[in-house]
Amino acid sequence: MGFGPVAPELDEPVFHAEWEKRMLGLALCAGAVGGWNLDESRHARENRHPADYYSSSYYEIWLKGLERLLVDHQVITAEELAEGRSMGPGPADARVLTAERVPRTLASGGPVDRPAHRAARFAVGDEVTTRQMNPTGHTRLPRYVRGKRGIVEAAHGCHIYPDAHAHGQGERPQWLYTVCFDGQELWGDGAEPGLSVSVDAWEPYLIAATAETAV
Numbered sequence: 001m002g003f004g005p006v007a008p009e010l011d012e013p014v015f016h017a018e019w020e021k022r023m024l025g026l027a028l029c030a031g032a033v034g035g036w037n038l039d040e041s042r043h044a045r046e047n048r049h050p051a052d053y054y055s056s057s058y059y060e061i062w063l064k065g066l067e068r069l070l071v072d073h074q075v076i077t078a079e080e081l082a083e084g085r086s087m088g089p090g091p092a093d094a095r096v097l098t099a100e101r102v103p104r105t106l107a108s109g110g111p112v113d114r115p116a117h118r119a120a121r122f123a124v125g126d127e128v129t130t131r132q133m134n135p136t137g138h139t140r141l142p143r144y145v146r147g148k149r150g151i152v153e154a155a156h157g158c159h160i161y162p163d164a165h166a167h168g169q170g171e172r173p174q175w176l177y178t179v180c181f182d183g184q185e186l187w188g189d190g191a192e193p194g195l196s197v198s199v200d201a202w203e204p205y206l207i208a209a210t211a212e213t214a215v
Helices: 018-032 038-046 050-054 058-072 078-083 099-108 183-190
Strands: 127-130 149-159 174-182 196-202 206-208
Touching (some): 018 058, 058 078, 127 174, 149 196, 183 196
Antiparallel strands (some): 127 149, 127 206, 149 174, 174 196
8 A cells, every 4th residue: 555565673572662561551451341352442443544554553553442442432531532631430330450460361361262153164275265345344354365365274163253243243153264375366476486475264254266256
């Protein structure tokens, strides 16, 4: 989209500035309130204009997403956000993440795997095509792989389906695969020779490569 190449940093630090540490802490504590799930928080970060998204640093995107979540879930008001101070009591039923609980919370994570409710449609080695789709809601399918052919290289069992979970439609677990794409399939003759890209993709994102119609 004209925002330049990705520039990996050698020996990149975990945080580039002190405020980024605080941002991570804020996100953890706000998430502990229990007003939203992981996929809704991702959608709040990613659902913004490309000019805003690509011109923002990693933790700036986290900050903007958290601000949206806090206002949308009425934890704070837009006026409080603008003023930078509280103007009234917070939610009466909010859970609190205390300092002593942080290590245990980070260690426990948030598992999203679920029991398989049916057999997988695809197997390792199958050739698949990703759906050419432009949903208005959340999705974890990168735009640059949509409508492209790849090879299934791993099947990871069933996991919460983010496209539904982000919008309060339940977990709707779906099979999750890793699909490998050749660089030329994604970017044509300008791709770096020998390049391949692997993407985790939920089953509803995929159709058999032999199918004639991708919807």
